[in-house]
Amino acid sequence: MSVRNRDSLGGRAAIAGIGATEFSKDSGRSELKLAVEAVQAALDDAGLTPADVDGMVTFTMDTSPEITVAQAAGIGELSFFSRIHYGGGAACATVQQAALAVATGVAEVVVCYRAFNERSGRRFGSGVQHREPSAEGAALGWSLPFGLLTPASWVAMAAQRYLHAYGLTPEAFGHVAVMDRAYAATNPAAYFHGKPITLEDHTASRWIVEPLRLLDCCQETDGGQAIVVTSLERARDLPQPPAVITAAAQGAGRGQEQMTSFYRDDLTGLPEMGVVARQLWRGSGLTTGEVDVGILYDHFTPFVLMQLEEFGFCGPGEAADFVAERRLPLNTHGGQLGEAYLHGMNGIAEAARQLRGTSVNQIPGAARVLVTAGTGVPTSGLVLGADD
Numbered sequence: 001m002s003v004r005n006r007d008s009l010g011g012r013a014a015i016a017g018i019g020a021t022e023f024s025k026d027s028g029r030s031e032l033k034l035a036v037e038a039v040q041a042a043l044d045d046a047g048l049t050p051a052d053v054d055g056m057v058t059f060t061m062d063t064s065p066e067i068t069v070a071q072a073a074g075i076g077e078l079s080f081f082s083r084i085h086y087g088g089g090a091a092c093a094t095v096q097q098a099a100l101a102v103a104t105g106v107a108e109v110v111v112c113y114r115a116f117n118e119r120s121g122r123r124f125g126s127g128v129q130h131r132e133p134s135a136e137g138a139a140l141g142w143s144l145p146f147g148l149l150t151p152a153s154w155v156a157m158a159a160q161r162y163l164h165a166y167g168l169t170p171e172a173f174g175h176v177a178v179m180d181r182a183y184a185a186t187n188p189a190a191y192f193h194g195k196p197i198t199l200e201d202h203t204a205s206r207w208i209v210e211p212l213r214l215l216d217c218c219q220e221t222d223g224g225q226a227i228v229v230t231s232l233e234r235a236r237d238l239p240q241p242p243a244v245i246t247a248a249a250q251g252a253g254r255g256q257e258q259m260t261s262f263y264r265d266d267l268t269g270l271p272e273m274g275v276v277a278r279q280l281w282r283g284s285g286l287t288t289g290e291v292d293v294g295i296l297y298d299h300f301t302p303f304v305l306m307q308l309e310e311f312g313f314c315g316p317g318e319a320a321d322f323v324a325e326r327r328l329p330l331n332t333h334g335g336q337l338g339e340a341y342l343h344g345m346n347g348i349a350e351a352a353r354q355l356r357g358t359s360v361n362q363i364p365g366a367a368r369v370l371v372t373a374g375t376g377v378p379t380s381g382l383v384l385g386a387d388d
Contacts, residue, residue, distance in 0.1 A: 016228050046239070058084075112227040165317065170210075186360060
């Protein structure tokens with residue numbers, strides 16, 4: 001989708017299958033095994049076989065290459081394979097890539113997947129341990145020597161400025177954590193199933209990097225998630241109701257860096273998500289009032305508030321009240337704070353469940369769902385809709 005013009009992708013592809021492993025803190029198996037299990041589950045859900053697949057999309061950060069997963073899952077020849085950069089910012093873009101391939105006839109059935117042992121293996125929350133010299137890494141050189149070593153510390157810089165600019169306290173972030181954990185408490189697949197929290201619990205949780213507390217930070221999870229994308233016409237003949245890809249977009253802002261865009265004119269927003277928002281509204285033809293459910297990337301609570309403001313659901317500095325008043329159902333699976341941290345792929349699956357009417361926290365009549373990917377990095381987003 002062009003930043004300037006409406007594209008023609010909407011309505012030409014759909015999510016036909018979703019599948020996941022269990023979400024845990026110690027999977028006891030390889031990341032390749034997790035990826036294959038998720039892919040097989042998604043294909044079973046779609047009523048398809050490995051022989052039907054001719055495209056694969058994942059993250060550059062994934063340790064299981066497309067051809068290796070294809071081989072292990074019994075998938076044959078591939079006509080399309082792709083990887084998206086920038087960590088969690090890639091989530092919705094994997095589906096966009098798949099839709100582009102399907103819409104142009106490059107592939108007929110594309111599986112998007114993400115799998116990692118992010119708790120028992122490499123823990124992203126531990127921050128930068130070692131990095132080979134690169135142009136991309138040079139930006140970190142301005143921050144690491146001063147103690148900004150972890151994702152939480154990078155986000156804390158923007159979060160502190162947000163609170164200062166709008167005269168808020170860290171309690172503003174707590175509303176996101178409480179909401180996510182309330183939905184997770186009723187989701188049997190969630191790690192925090194049966195464990196809601198209160199604002200008092202949020203305030204009592206220990207500091208990680210001020211103004212972020214423990215309950216402002218997402219989990220570290222072992223698991224895998226896969227999404228099957230095919231044409232809308234084919235999806236209509238498959239067992240599950242299609243989740244129509246109404247609009248899809250990627251976005252990077254001016255002066256964009258990975259999590260350390262501290263030299264922008266303003267630290268109180270997320271310009272990369274603003275780029276995505278403008279494209280999604282133009283491509284879908286929707287307005288904020290027509291969205292039934294929001295699945296917003298919640299690796300850290302402050303960035304959920306900033307996303308709501310970038311999309312225009314409320315004015316600058318007003319998102320905490322928006323969330324507290326539950327004006328829009330958000331992260332009905334529990335999000336990455338409550339269900340699992342799968343780099344946002346589990347959020348796409350929840351959007352599909354809402355449109356199917358099968359979510360454990362089903363929103364009655366849900367027909368239009370907004371989904372976003374990782375923020376603070378070049379990112380992506382989707383508007384998914386029920387089939388007419």
